[in-house]
Amino acid sequence: MDTLNTMLKINFPQLKQALDKLGFEETWVKESYVKFNNPQAYAIIVLSSYEIDKEIKPAYMRMIEKVLEEKGIIRRDKFESLFNDFRSDQSSLM
Numbered sequence: 001m002d003t004l005n006t007m008l009k010i011n012f013p014q015l016k017q018a019l020d021k022l023g024f025e026e027t028w029v030k031e032s033y034v035k036f037n038n039p040q041a042y043a044i045i046v047l048s049s050y051e052i053d054k055e056i057k058p059a060y061m062r063m064i065e066k067v068l069e070e071k072g073i074i075r076r077d078k079f080e081s082l083f084n085d086f087r088s089d090q091s092s093l094m
Contacts, residue, residue, distance in 0.1 A: 012050035
């Protein structure tokens, strides 16, 4: 079971905030794609542009998790902890 995607809904600003914490820089490409680059780790993540309130697709979240792990930025078992602040916000709404 993929607990990250079933328990936590991440939108674009939340993802951007988490990647910012990890040293990624954001660049928009032709208004339809956004590139996150971490020059220290030689890591690049490219996503389709998102409306602010839209949830990031589970496949993209898995791809981001894989890139972060492969580049040695964060271990897979720690990936979900990047979003703990957002989980707290969501649980207070229920």
